[in-house]
Amino acid sequence: MQRFLVVVLAVAVLAVQPARRPVALVVVGRAVVTEDAAHRLLTPGAVAIDGTDILDVDAPAAISARYAPAETIDARDDIVLPGLINTHTHAPMVMYRGLADDLALMDWLQKYIFPAEAKTVSPELVRVGTRLAALEMIESGTTRLADMYYLEEEIAKTTVEAGVRGVLGETIIKFPVDDARPPAAAPARAE
Numbered sequence: 095m096q097r098f099l100v101v102v103l104a105v106a107v108l109a110v111q112p113a114r115r116p117v118a119l120v121v122v123g124r125a126v127v128t129e130d131a132a133h134r135l136l137t138p139g140a141v142a143i144d145g146t147d148i149l150d151v152d153a154p155a156a157i158s159a160r161y162a163p164a165e166t167i168d169a170r171d172d173i174v175l176p177g178l179i180n181t182h183t184h185a186p187m188v189m190y191r192g193l194a195d196d197l198a199l200m201d202w203l204q205k206y207i208f209p210a211e212a213k214t215v216s217p218e219l220v221r222v223g224t225r226l227a228a229l230e231m232i233e234s235g236t237t238r239l240a241d242m243y244y245l246e247e248e249i250a251k252t253t254v255e256a257g258v259r260g261v262l263g264e265t266i267i268k269f270p271v272d273d274a275r276p277p278a279a280a281p282a283r284a285e
Contacts, residue, residue, distance in 0.1 A: 112160075114159070114160060114161055114162040115149075115160060115161050115162065116161075116162050116163075116164070117142050117143065117144040117149060117161045117162070117163050117164070118143060118144050118145060118163065118164050118165065119142075119143040119144075119163055119164070119165050119166070119167065120140055120141065120142050120143070120157055120158075120161060120163040120165075120166045120167070121140065121141045121143070121166075121167045121169055121174055122138065122139075122140045122154050122157075122166065122167070122168055122169060122170060123138060123139055123140070123141075123169040123170065123172055123173060123174035124137065124138055124169070124170050124171060124172060124173060125137045125138065125139060125173045125174070126138075126139025126140065126141060126151055126173075126174045126175075127173065127174070127175040127176065128151050129176050130151070136151065136152070136153060138153070138154055138170065139151065139152070139153065139154070139174065140152060140153065140154040140156075140157035140158070141157075141174060142157050142160070142161045142163070149161070175235075176237075177235060177236065177237025177238060178234070178235045178236040178237065178238075179236065179237070179238040179239070179240075180231060180236045180238070180239045180240070181239075181240050182240060183227065183239045183240060183241045183242075184241065184242060184243045184265075185223060185224045185227035185228070185239065185241050185243065185249060185253075186215075186219060186220045186222075186223030186224050186227065186243055186244075186249070187207075187223065187227075187243070188223050188226050188227045188230070189214075189219055189222065189223040189226075190207060190210060190211075193206055193207065193210060194206040194207075208267075211244070211271060212270065212271060215244050215245070215271055215272040215273075216245075216272055217245055217248050217272075220243070220244065220245040220248040220249060220252075221248050221251075221252050224248065224249045224252040224253065224256075225252055225255075225256065228252065228253060228256035228258050229256070231258060232256065232257075232258065236258070237258060237259060238258065238259040238260065238261075239253070239258060239259075239260045239261075240260070240261045240262075240263075241253075241260055241261070241262050241263070242262075242263045242264070242265050243265050244264070244265050244271050244272055244273050245272060245273045246262045246263065246264045246265075249262055250262055266281060
């Protein structure tokens with residue numbers, strides 16, 4: 095009789111506990127910086143993620159009670175924070191990195207960068223440069239960018255392929271470039 099009672103009680107306890115929701119990933123960190131209304135800093139904290147959606151942010155025990163992850167990342171020595179936003183990029187310009195460094199801005203632009211761009215900017219350069227820039231941003235935790243350059247439609251395609259979000263705007267400048275020959279065509283193209 096006692097054994098039957100213990101089994102019945104165990105079954106009753108299991109029946110009362112809610113089922114844990116399956117999720118793709120849980121990240122447990124020493125601290126989790128939130129973007130909620132209270133701007134909470136959870137120490138420690140955990141984040142439940144399914145696909146591209148963040149489902150929940152809470153204490154590790156609370157997340158563990160609610161979710162059954164396919165994978166758990168142990169970041170107990172790290173801070174888990176939202177993706178960074180690069181608010182001023184000309185992504186493809188990584189291709190000109192190292193060209194005439196350490197000059198005053200206007201000398202650098204007018205004597206080196208603008209002439210180089212006038213000769214070399216192309217859809218291929220923009221795609222390759224944006225891929226490299228996106229890789230570097232992703233590796234540093236940047237998940238969103240604000241970009242202004244030439245051939246922004248190429249940057250848009252490459253940004254989407256990389257899985258980065260962006261706010262993109264076409265450059266309008268006074269000299270001929272690959273996407274605006276003559277320069278007066280730039281405003282209409284930007285539309």
